[in-house]
Amino acid sequence: MGNANQKVTPFLMFSGTSEEAMNYYTSIFDDSEIIHILRYGANEVGEEGSVLHATFSLKGQNFMCIDSSVKHEFTFTPSISLFVTCDTEDEIYRTFEALSQDGIVLMPLAPSPVSEKFGWVQDKYGVSWQLNLAKI
Incomplete structure (x- = not known):
């Protein structure tokens, strides 16, 4: 795959x-x-x-x-994130909700100038995700 x-x-x-x-x-x-x-x-x-x-x-x-086999003080930061283009409104809502569980919503899902919907979330592991539903 x-x-x-x-x-x-x-x-x-x-x-x-x-x-x-x-x-x-x-x-x-x-x-x-x-x-x-x-x-x-x-x-x-x-x-x-x-x-x-x-x-x-x-x-x-x-x-x-x-x-990591080495203990360190740093972890993930929202300064770098994974940008995901979702194919459907159902997918962006489902994915945003799942990644938000025990995480932090940095930007709630909302329309943006370039998107039908856009949201930014830091998941429970500290990884940041930008979810986008492109305008049709």
């Missing part, structure tokens, strides 16, 4: 929740799947069973992610 010819791939670093996040995202977006998961084994630098490297796709766009 993913795009094997894709040359630029968003890469997300989680602190122990990457598999949970992948399962969550692939349950929300159509045309999505987890493609590959490589896990840390016993006596490796990361926590055994956590994600050393994984690939998944959302709406045909490939992503990579890991569970």
